[in-house]
Amino acid sequence: MHHAADIFITTASGRRWYLLDPRPSDVHFRDIASHLAKICRFVGATGPFYSVAQHSLFVAAQLPPSQRAYGLLHDAHEAYLADISSPFKAALRALGGGEALAALVSRADAAIHEAAGLQWPPPADVAEAVHQADLRAFATEWRDVGPSPNEPAPVPCRPLGNRIRPQPWPKAEEAFVEELRIHLPATLRSVA
Template structure:
């Protein structure tokens, strides 16, 4: 028996069905019906570094750490990688080979920023915190020497400890933090 299942529903276009059952449309992320639960679920189940780290380390846990470091913009820091809930954590070298990817990523990021009311003036502060956490986490989760770029670039590693949270715990902590920080 042959399967007639397609990876892309051609009647709808390039969409994915989220764990909640909602549909996310890559060509219309602004019109897609996604919630913070969808974001938290996706981020908690995606491993950083294309899975090439010592143990499972989720995008959600990474975002919690960046949130801890970016004291002036914790809400924006918590959601800085939210697009990855839908597009995955594509490694920087691979992104460079996919010129159209950046446009898709930017559009998804814009939809998330509008949906959750993110302050765009926080981008630089969040990027600085993200780099600091990146340097710290690479020293903890990657092969020795992976973090040498940070010393060369003068990036001071954040004082954070990777806990290797399970997806369930990372999701719960992410949602708890979101509830504390979200604008009312």
């Protein structure tokens, strides 16, 4: 039997992230930016490399300024837990493992948002706005960088008009950090 203190990952900066007991003091926003910039969307099934960091920036850009921090951080837990596809999550639920994954995601999200000074869970209207922006991003990404661009995206919305230009991970990381500086200035201490 493992104790919570024994189950951790080591982040890009060498810090520990305790999967069962994540704490706001363990959140380092530069790690989040670095990890998300190096994780490919669609579990790697893209034409060009397209990162979760760039996806998060795309979601945030669709929101009013007061909600952009939530859009930016909507997938921040993936920095510690990886980008787990929706079909994989559905398979876990079918096999009885969905609650465990949901608990890990919830714990990570709570610690990250507390470190950012954001309410968790977000207000219902903010959560819905982020969800809709995420769906539009998915539809657009499916068309522009996804695994089956000739098939309609498996979401109930249409892609946005502008085409996505994938960024190399270093540019996506820096753009993510810059958005943190704009929308979460209190995080500057941990983005150095």
